Amino acid sequence: MSEMLDVGNRLRDERKRLGLNQEEFALAGGVTRRAQTTYESGRRVPDARYLSAVARLGVDVQYVLTGARAVAVESNLSPDERALLDNYRHSHREDQAALRRMGLAMSKPTPSKRNGTTGGE
Template sequence: MFAERCGVKKLTQYNYEKSERHPDAGYLIAAKALGVDLNYVMTGERSDEASALDVVRDEEEATLLTTFRHIPGETREVAQRTLAAMAEKKAARHRA
C-alpha cells in the first residue's frame, strides 16, 4: 500500500488526498523515492525530469519497464541495486 511505503497510516493518506492535512518532509521524500513527481503534486505541472521519464527509447526499454512495473516491491529493489551496480561497474571501466 502506498501509505505504508511512505511511512503513514491509511487514514493519514486519506486526509492528505482530501487536503485535510498536509504531508511532512519525510512523507514527501518517501513519495519521491517511489517515483512521485513532487512538482506535479504541488503545482499541477510536470517537472522536466518526469517528462523525461515518460519517454521510452525503444521496444527493449518498454519491455524492461513493463516487466519492472509488474514485479513485487522487494524484487524491484533487488533489480534496482543490480542494475545500479552494473552501471557503476561500466562507468568505472570508462573512467580508468
C-alpha cells in the same frame, strides 16, 4: 482550502498512476492509511519526509505540489530501462507489488564475502 484539496487530488492521481492502493502508498510514505486518507482528502498537507519517501516510488512531487509536471525523466532512460519500465506498467497490480518487493530486497547491501563459486578472494 482549495489548494490543499488540489494537492490531495494530485497525490491521489499519482498513487493511482503507480497502481497502488492507499495502504501500500501509505506504507511506502511512512504513514498510516488514515494519514494517507487525510492527505488525499485535502484535510492535511503531507510533510517533506513523506514526500521524499513517495518520490522514491516515482511520484512526481513537483506535480503534487504545483500541478506542473516535472521534465520527463523517461527521455533519459536507456532502452533496457525503458523496456523494464514498460513491462512493469503493463503487469498486474499483484505482479507490480512483487517486483517492488524484489527491487527493495536487491537494493539492500549484502556482505562482501563470496561463497567460493564465483572465483572471489
